Amino acid sequence: MSCEADLAKTLRERGYRITSQRRVILHILRQASDHLTPGEVFRQAQASLPGLTETTVYRTLEFLAQVGLAHAAFGSSGKRAYELSEHAHHHLTCRKCGHEIEIPHERFAALFAALEAENDFSLAHNHITLFGLCKNCQRENEFSSEEQGRRKAD
Amino acid sequence: MSCEADLAKTLRERGYRITSQRRVILHILRQASDHLTPGEVFRQAQASLPGLTETTVYRTLEFLAQVGLAHAAFGSSGKRAYELSEHAHHHLTCRKCGHEIEIPHERFAALFAALEAENDFSLAHNHITLFGLCKNCQRENEFSSEEQGRRKAD
DNA sequence: ATCCTTATTGCAAAAAACTGCAATAAGGAT
DNA sequence: ATCCTTATTGCAGTTTTTTGCAATAAGGAT
Numbered sequence: 001m002s003c004e005a006d007l008a009k010t011l012r013e014r015g016y017r018i019t020s021q022r023r024v025i026l027h028i029l030r031q032a033s034d035h036l037t038p039g040e041v042f043r044q045a046q047a048s049l050p051g052l053t054e055t056t057v058y059r060t061l062e063f064l065a066q067v068g069l070a071h072a073a074f075g076s077s078g079k080r081a082y083e084l085s086e087h088a089h090h091h092l093t094c095r096k097c098g099h100e101i102e103i104p105h106e107r108f109a110a111l112f113a114a115l116e117a118e119n120d121f122s123l124a125h126n127h128i129t130l131f132g133l134c135k136n137c138q139r140e141n142e143f144s145s146e147e148q149g150r151r152k153a154d
Numbered sequence: 155m156s157c158e159a160d161l162a163k164t165l166r167e168r169g170y171r172i173t174s175q176r177r178v179i180l181h182i183l184r185q186a187s188d189h190l191t192p193g194e195v196f197r198q199a200q201a202s203l204p205g206l207t208e209t210t211v212y213r214t215l216e217f218l219a220q221v222g223l224a225h226a227a228f229g230s231s232g233k234r235a236y237e238l239s240e241h242a243h244h245h246l247t248c249r250k251c252g253h254e255i256e257i258p259h260e261r262f263a264a265l266f267a268a269l270e271a272e273n274d275f276s277l278a279h280n281h282i283t284l285f286g287l288c289k290n291c292q293r294e295n296e297f298s299s300e301e302q303g304r305r306k307a308d
Numbered sequence: 309a310t311c312c313t314t315a316t317t318g319c320a321a322a323a324a325a326c327t328g329c330a331a332t333a334a335g336g337a338t
Numbered sequence: 339a340t341c342c343t344t345a346t347t348g349c350a351g352t353t354t355t356t357t358g359c360a361a362t363a364a365g366g367a368t
Contacts, residue, residue: 017334017345039324053348058325060346074228079324092275101273111265115284119255121246123286130269132277171315171364193354207318212355214316234355 007069016067024049025060026069026084035073035081073127088125094134101134161223168221178203179214180223189227189235227281242279248288255288 007026008018028044029036036044042057061082064070070082073091088105108128116123161180162172182198183190190198196211215236218224224236227245242259262282270277 012335015345019334019346021347037324051348054324055326055349056347063346092269092273092277094275095278101275103269103273107265107269111261112284115246115257115261116286119246119257120289120292121248121255121286122292123246123284124249126284126286128282128284130266130277130280130282132270132275132280135274138274138276166365169315173316173364175317191354205318208354209319209356210317217316 010069011067014067016063020049021045021052021056022060022063024052025057026064029064029070029082029084032083035083037079037081041082068124071125071127073129083127085125088127090128090130092130092132092134094137095131096133096137099134099137164223165221170217170221174203175199175206175210176214176217178206179211180218183218183224183236183238186237189237191233191235195236222278225279225281227283237281239279242281244282244284246284246286246288248291249285250287250291253288253291 004023011018024045025041027048028041038054038058038061041061042052042054045052045057061070061072065072065082068085070084072080072082074080090103090105090108092101092103093099105125112123115121158177165172178199179195181202182195192208192212192215195215196206196208199206199211215224215226219226219236222239224238226234226236228234244257244259244262246255246257247253259279266277269275
């Protein structure tokens with residue numbers, strides 16, 4: 001697999017090592033169509049690598065993000081979730097029903113470039129999640145008092 | 155205090171109640187020059203309201219965000235931090251030294267408006283944090299292997 | 309001022325994240 | 339194939355966030 005070899009090279013060059021744990025976790029992220037929380041990754045990874053620790057998952061995920069292979073996004077619940085960096089995109093997430101609309105990175109590219117230039121800053125590929133209300137949920141009241149205490153029901 | 159009365163009205167209209175806890179927490183956020191984590195808010199709040207629980211702080215902060223009075227931002231560490239919604243702005247945060255550059259919301263306004271129109275979406279005021287490297291840190295290597303294991307030292 | 313409804317809080321216990329340190333194992337060198 | 343250095347992992351323990359439920363207290367009505 002070319003991307004495996006590629007990965008090896010990338011990491012090695014920077015002084016990191018390739019381990020079964022990293023391979024498994026990376027593989028899971030590749031399969032995933034969606035963002036995965038550390039817990040989800042852990043559960044899936046357990047299957048192929050029984051001895052794996054939750055701690056390692058957290059550290060590996062964070063590691064992948066640092067190296068740039070993956071990045072963290074914050075879901076509507078505020079829980080951290082990771083996904084591969086490939087095909088940069090962002091999300092509009094409905095705070096009410098959780099519906100997600102994907103926005104290609106290109107839409108942000110110009111603004112990002114401008115900000116980088118103006119501030120002498122080098123932006124990493126961030127996954128941005130913008131919260132709001134989707135078409136349907138806009139009609140109803142955003143957060144009527146009756147919903148108190150049963151937010152997850154939505 | 156006008157903003158207090160204003161707050162009262164805002165909440166009451168929506169069916170929420172004003173409690174000493176909410177007042178204290180909101181007051182702390184007003185004083186704060188910076189974002190505060192739930193833990194920080196809790197510690198400060200303890201002073202004026204000894205009986206206060208950490209749980210309540212978490213819930214109140216989340217509540218304020220839902221109601222739109224405050225919003226959560228995710229610091230470089232990924233830790234959640236809250237601040238009042240007034241004077242909308244965003245941040246460019248250096249992943250290495252933690253330096254933060256404030257970006258006025260206006261820079262994002264046009265893009266946000268376009269995204270809202272294109273997707274039939276109503277965006278809430280999100281506080282965006284874009285990570286990257288500041289001017290100074292760009293010179294050095296982003297994440298050389300020697301830094302492994304002592305990231306917080308930077 | 310007192311009563312009533314029900315939004316909020318506190319408590320206790322669980323789940324999720326994070327840390328320090330000793331043991332393990334990549335992978336370059338011999 | 340074996341040795342060596344040190345990046346990574348696992349373990350055990352700590353802190354941070356959440357959640358369910360009963361007790362408390364806002365604030366409108368009487």
